Amino acid sequence: xxxxxxxxxxxxxxxxxxxxxEEFDLLLEKYLQSDEYSVRSCIRDCxxxxxxxxxxxxxxxxxxxxxHRIPCKQYCLEVQTRCPFVLPDNDELIxxxxxxxxxxxxxxxQLPEEEAKCCEYHHSPSLLPVSAGxxxxxxxxxxxxxxxxxxxxxxxxxxxxxxxxxxxxETLPSLDESVARDE
Numbered sequence: 001x002x003x004x005x006x007x008x009x010x011x012x013x014x015x016x017x018x019x020x021x022e023e024f025d026l027l028l029e030k031y032l033q034s035d036e037y038s039v040r041s042c043i044r045d046c047x048x049x050x051x052x053x054x055x056x057x058x059x060x061x062x063x064x065x066x067x068h069r070i071p072c073k074q075y076c077l078e079v080q081t082r083c084p085f086v087l088p089d090n091d092e093l094i095x096x097x098x099x100x101x102x103x104x105x106x107x108x109x110q111l112p113e114e115e116a117k118c119c120e121y122h123h124s125p126s127l128l129p130v131s132a133g134x135x136x137x138x139x140x141x142x143x144x145x146x147x148x149x150x151x152x153x154x155x156x157x158x159x160x161x162x163x164x165x166x167x168x169x170e171t172l173p174s175l176d177e178s179v180a181r182d183e
Contacts, residue, residue: 010059013058013059014058016058017058020054021050021051021054024050024054025047028043028046028047028084045082046079046082046083046084049075049078049079049083050079050083050101052075052078053075053079056075073103077103079101079103083101
């Protein structure tokens with residue numbers, strides 16, 4: 001019973017993160033008329049770092065030696081610096097001013113060195129297309145994918161061994177049903 005609750009919780013988090021990503025994608029589509037809005041970044045980079053930040057926020061992970069989760073400010077800063085700037089009052093894209101994505105809580109006191117290591121961030125400048133994920137080292141994204149694959153395997157395994165009456169992919173509501181129920 002606890003296993004199925006855990007799987008359902010991760011599925012809800014995953015669905016909510018996907019909805020937030022789609023909202024962000026629609027926002028970019030609305031405001032951007034061109035894929036190239038900057039000499040330093042492109043829409044593909046913006047989407048990739050946003051997806052990494054979103055995953056780091058929804059799927060909290062700590063390393064073994066860490067006492068508690070420390071949000072990685074670097075993920076947020078990557079989104080803030082790689083995504084376009086938008087004027088809030090007239091829907092026009094600009095090349096300076098306030099970013100369309102603003103990180104909060106960055107002026108808080110610095111963490112001691114040992115606690116700062118609990119925030120695992122490895123940036124690789126070469127990013128894959130958003131559909132393939134981003135290359136942020138062996139950080140949270142890879143762990144996130146691994147956890148979801150393991151949960152999927154556990155659901156499939158428990159479904160087979162319980163005679164098909166347990167929780168399995170076929171017993172989960174479809175995405176359309178879940179969205180309709182939430183509305």
